[in-house]
Amino acid sequence: MKNFALIGAAGYIAPRHMKAIQETGNRLVAAMDKFDSVGVLDSYFPEADFFTEFERFERHLEKLRRQEAAVDYLSVCSPNYLHDSHIRFGLKMDADVICEKPLVLNPWNLDALQETERETGRKVFTILQLRHHPAIIALREKVAQSDKIHDVDLTYITARGHWYHSSWKGDESKSGGIATNIGIHFFDMLLWIFGGVKHNILHLHTHDRAAGYLELEKARVRWFLSIDAKTLPQAATKSGKSIYRSITVDSEALEFSEGFTDLHTESYRQILDGKGYGLDAARGSLELTYAIRNQPVSRRSGTPHPFL
Incomplete structure (x- = not known):
């Protein structure tokens, strides 16, 4: 049984990490978040010590280390712009780190x-x-069997309310913007299946949607990402859905x-078995989303996504 600590316990994604720690037969001994709405801990690790101040959390982990009950892994579920700092903290506390994506914002x-x-x-591992x-x-294995160039359309719309733009997620300097915050796992998937980027064109980039063309x-690949409910297809809105993924x-x-x-549980199993994805695995999608965030919009080349 390994000892885990977790930063970002009040966040949306933290329960998946708590569940993964539990289902892999390990123990969460300490958690930290500046917000104290963490009743979810009762469902997984009610005995875990909880802190709302980073300094007390750091002191507690140091005490455990001196008592020979050190944390083996630090799980990082904090806002995107804090990942880099929290990963380095975990490494320097002599723990391996499991961090949500995006691993960092800049390559x-x-x-x-x-x-x-x-x-x-x-070591640092990412989800x-x-x-x-x-x-x-199965698709990756199929693609690997031929040299065919495939035509792919990626559409992901996840409607968000006004709160989104008032939170850190609405601040591009903290979240990385739409392509990074809601799209990075899809971009990683595409690169993993179809190989590296040869050509990248950006057709649209605003605070609530982005679209482009990749070779x-x-x-x-024609891709479209949005958090605006107005962009949902009619079939989705008629059925009361706020998410459309295709x-x-x-x-x-x-x-x-x-x-x-x-x-997430399978990701943890692989990491604990020494087969997890490290820093190099995250590089391709990070370089792509960084480029999208910083390149100019161009309507003069590349095939636009149908939603445009």
Whole structure:
């Protein structure tokens, strides 16, 4: 049984990490969040010590280390812009780190973290859960068997209210913007299946939507991301849905809506078995989303997504 600590216990994604720690037979000994709405701990680890101040959390982990009850892993579920700092904190506390995506916001931050890994002898792992989905694994294996260039459409709309823009998620300097905050796991999936980026064109980029065209080694990709409910297809709104997710490959839908709930647990299993995804695995999607965030919009080249 390994000892875990967790930063960001009040966040949306934290319960998936708590569940993964529990289902892999390990123990959460300490958690931290500046917000104290963390009753979810009672469902998983009511005995975990909880802190709302980072300094007291750090002191507690140091005390455990001196008592030979040190934390083996630090799970980072904090806001995107804090990941880099919290990862380095975990490494310097002599723990391996499991961090939600995006691992960091800028590609050069990965280089600095690799140096800290070498200095501490500890490792950083990221959650790339779609790589564990059976349907996606099967598609990757199929694509690898030929040199065909596939036509792919990615559409992901997840409606968000006005609160989103008042939170850190609405601040591009903290979240990385739409492409990073809601799209990075889909971009990682596409790169994992179809290979690296050969050409990248941005057709639209606002505070609530983005779209573009990618040429990968084995795919031509039209993509559209949005948090605006007005962009939902009519079929989705009629059925009362606030989320629309669609990926088509050569006009055939990729069905992967089932099986999402256990992918964090599978990610933890792989990490604990020494097979997790580290810093290098995250680089491709981070470089792509960084480029999207900083490149100019162009309507003069590339095939636009149908939603445009």
